[in-house]
Every structure is written in C-alpha cells, then in structure tokens.
Amino acid sequence: MIKIAIVGTNGLAQYIANSLATQSSHQFVILSRRPNPGLTAKGWQVLTVDYSNSADLRFKLAGVDTVISTISGTPQLALIDASAAAHVRRFVPSEFGGPPSLRPQNDLLDRSHRAAILRLHQLEPTGMRFTIFTCGILYERFAPGGMAASQIGLHSDIGQEGDYLMDFRRRRAQIPHMSSAGHPVTVCMTSAHDVARFVIAALGLPTWPREFRLRGDRMSVRDIIAIAETIQGRSFETSAYTRSSLQDALTYARAVSDRRREIQNHHLIATAEGRFDFANANLNHLIAIQPERFRDYLVRVWSAAGSRDRRQAPGQ
Incomplete structure (x- = not known):
C-alpha cells in the first residue's frame, strides 16, 4: 500500500479518487485550492494548499509516494518543485491527451505542459521519476453538456456541448476529413472513467515507462459521425474541412x-495533424481492463439524457 496525492478537484480527479477508493487499498489525499465539503462528505481527505507557498506544499506532500496532477500552468510547476523537494517517488503530470511528442513548439494549446515536462526532466536527478498517461480524446467531449457537465475542461474553450467536432443534439458536424497528406483523419478516444481505471490499475505494475498509452477506441472522424448518425437515425449537417480551409x-x-x-479551430487542426492518434496502446496490453467502446458510451449517455428530459417535461 502506498500514499497517493490527487491534485485538483475536477471531474477527472474525482474519477481517479473514486477508483482509488473502490478498486484499491491505497491511501490517498486530495489537494485543493479551497475546502470542498462535497468531496469531504464522501469520506475523502481534502487538504487545502497554496501553490505560491512552497513550504506549505512540501508539508502537505510529506510521505506521498505518487502524485497524480490534474492541474496545469504555474501551479503545476510549483507542485513539481515541491514534490521533488518532498522526495515523491513518481509524478504523473496533467497530460491525459495526445502524445506529447507530437506537440509542436509554441503550441497555442500547450498551457505550460511543455514547461512541466522539461521541469520533470530537470528534476530526475533528485530521484523523482515521471510517467505520462496518453489517452487521446475524452469521450466526454461528445456527451450531453460536453466535458463541462463532468467538470472537465471548464476553461478550455472546448468544454461545452458541441464545441468539438460534432454537436450530437443538433446533428451538426465540422470535421477535418483528410489530413494534409490526403489520409483519413483518425483519433484515439477514452472515457474519463476508464482513464481513471487504467491509472489506478497501473499502480500495481512493477515498472512504469516514460509514457503509458491507453484507449477505449480508435477510429476515423468520419466513422465518429457515422456512428452518431446511426444512433440518431438521421443524417448530420456535416462540413468537411481541408487543412487549408481550417487555417x-x-x-x-x-x-x-x-x-x-x-x-476550437486549433483543436481541429491538431486533429487533422494526427496529434490525438497513436497505434500502440501499451497499457491496454498490460492490464486486464475492457474499456467502454465509443458507440456504447454514446448510446448510454444520450439515452440517459433522453430519459431525464422526458421525466422533466411539463405535464409528466
């Protein structure tokens, strides 16, 4: 049994905490900028931290073996420094997207992720190792209410329903149909719930590589729309973009x-460039988890949304 610090209180952090509580015997704490009575009510220990106070951060990280971060920017950089000073053994940075190796210099979508990885490399002589969990696109982007409904990506400009690739409710889609090389655009995707399951299951592995890659599904963006059209039983109003028209x-x-x-256009360009796609999902092969397929996820969440809408309709 080890002690884990989950940093942040967004939806992904809560999925990870729930997986730790229900699927492991590991002790964990949640680090948060402010008190969170809702999480405390679940029986989870929430420690309030000040990311501008390095001494406070080091104190709250005392005895922690593994840090799992879901924050970004300057606070994550401060967290990395404090983790190394507190002799944390492993650090999981807040990546949870496409392979970092595919991210270009001066990327508008970077949000200091490159700086965080550079800092982690610089601090490896202290003994703290790090591993990135690459999962592609989150299914929640296509859920009722978008990622924001799961408290994910609240300040990302693609957090709301219909902000990325397709609007399932209104049956509209904007897709980069072909890459600049003329190939169909493909993405890897995973639900946030399954990301959490994979992360917690990986804690039991004897060694961690620099990057774990996991996915629930891999398909072309055209197939994503085709699945949605089949579920809806109607065609979508689809605009297919080229790389030049996206620019x-x-x-x-x-x-x-x-x-x-x-x-939003940057995300579509990144999609067209294949930055959310990868062939080798090494963690899928190491762990006996069957992730939810995209079609099943889409049916489940929109069927549930339809049931809620019917229950809330006037006169019922």
Missing part, C-alpha cells in the same frame, strides 16, 4: 479577435 478559419477567428473560435 483560413483560424486566420479569420484571429482577425475578429474570437479567442474561443480560434482555440
């Missing part, structure tokens, strides 16, 4: 200072 849309968003649209 034109990005240029226009910048010209009119539409930051939200600029970020």
